[in-house]
Amino acid sequence: MNDKVFAKPIKKQFEFDEEVAAVFDDMLQRSVPFYKESQKITEFFALKQLQEGGVAYDLGCSTATLLINISRKLKTGATLVGLDNSEAMLEQARKKCEAFKADIELENADILEYDYKEADLFISNYTLQFIRPLIREELVKKISSSLKKGGVFIFSEKVISHHSKLNKDLIECYYAFKKEQGYSEYEIMQKREALENVLVPYSEDENIKMAKNCGFSHCEVVFRWANFATFIAIK
Numbered sequence: 001m002n003d004k005v006f007a008k009p010i011k012k013q014f015e016f017d018e019e020v021a022a023v024f025d026d027m028l029q030r031s032v033p034f035y036k037e038s039q040k041i042t043e044f045f046a047l048k049q050l051q052e053g054g055v056a057y058d059l060g061c062s063t064a065t066l067l068i069n070i071s072r073k074l075k076t077g078a079t080l081v082g083l084d085n086s087e088a089m090l091e092q093a094r095k096k097c098e099a100f101k102a103d104i105e106l107e108n109a110d111i112l113e114y115d116y117k118e119a120d121l122f123i124s125n126y127t128l129q130f131i132r133p134l135i136r137e138e139l140v141k142k143i144s145s146s147l148k149k150g151g152v153f154i155f156s157e158k159v160i161s162h163h164s165k166l167n168k169d170l171i172e173c174y175y176a177f178k179k180e181q182g183y184s185e186y187e188i189m190q191k192r193e194a195l196e197n198v199l200v201p202y203s204e205d206e207n208i209k210m211a212k213n214c215g216f217s218h219c220e221v222v223f224r225w226a227n228f229a230t231f232i233a234i235k
């Protein structure tokens with residue numbers, strides 16, 4: 001289905017509700033530049049990390065597109081767990097897993113409260129940005145302490161620049177991308193307002209510093225387009 005969520009007047013803040021879940025795959029492909037490429041790079045490093053008996057979590061798995069793609073390419077027996085606290089997203093995810101016969105554990109859970117098993121891999125694409133800054137670092141510490149030594153955390157985020165002119169230009173560049181994807185000026189502005197104080201992006205440096213403060217020995221960007229980046233942190 002096509003995303004027309006912000007084509008009508010919206011008064012509430014952005015939510016991952018039924019209306020968003022129903023159009024989510026289209027929304028992401030048209031709202032995240034190089035979304036498929038960032039998924040492919042995530043898949044590549046995820047598959048390298050997963051050995052027989054390995055455990056991987058996708059935090060904020062939404063409709064499970066990424067885990068389904070990983071499961072289809074996985075040659076070893078590993079446990080794939082997708083967590084999300086939007087039941088509407090999980091309904092879509094379950095339907096897709098059923099259709100693709102993908103062996104994935106999906107749980108309705110708050111990623112901040114979840115009791116993680118020892119894992120080899122964590123993924124969280126475009127989700128940390130929705131976690132309040134005050135508790136974001138606690139979550140990343142929890143992820144790091146649940147990983148085995150040498151374990152990997154792959155995460156993608158919208159990012160800002162602390163150079164004000166460059167930041168303004170990055171946003172302009174992103175809105176030009178959205179227009180090319182068929183979103184109107186009105187839809188872009190409405191979504192911008194709905195995301196205000198809900199999606200709180202950090203800069204590339206702040207994300208790397210956060211990972212290092214939380215127990216990762218190394219963190220770097222493996223893919224970036226303007227204000228969207230994919231990071232790999234290694235314990």
Ligand SMILES: C[S@@+](CC[C@H](N)C(=O)[O-])C[C@H]1O[C@@H](n2cnc3c(N)ncnc32)[C@H](O)[C@@H]1O
Nearest residue numbers: 016060062084085086089109110111125126127
């Ligand atoms: C932008 S979407 C993630 C997109 C997805 N990872 C992908 O690459 O297609 C963010 C997801 O995080 C979920 N989410 C946000 N806060 C959460 C929390 N505290 N616990 C669990 N899920 C959460 C939302 O319901 C939503 O599905």
Ligand SMILES: O=C(O)C(=O)C[C@]1(C(=O)O)C=C[C@@H](O)C=C1
Nearest residue numbers: 027028031032126158191192195
């Ligand atoms: O559309 C925007 O303005 C975005 O920031 C894109 C973004 C994201 O980065 O997570 C925001 C919300 C939706 O979940 C999909 C994509």
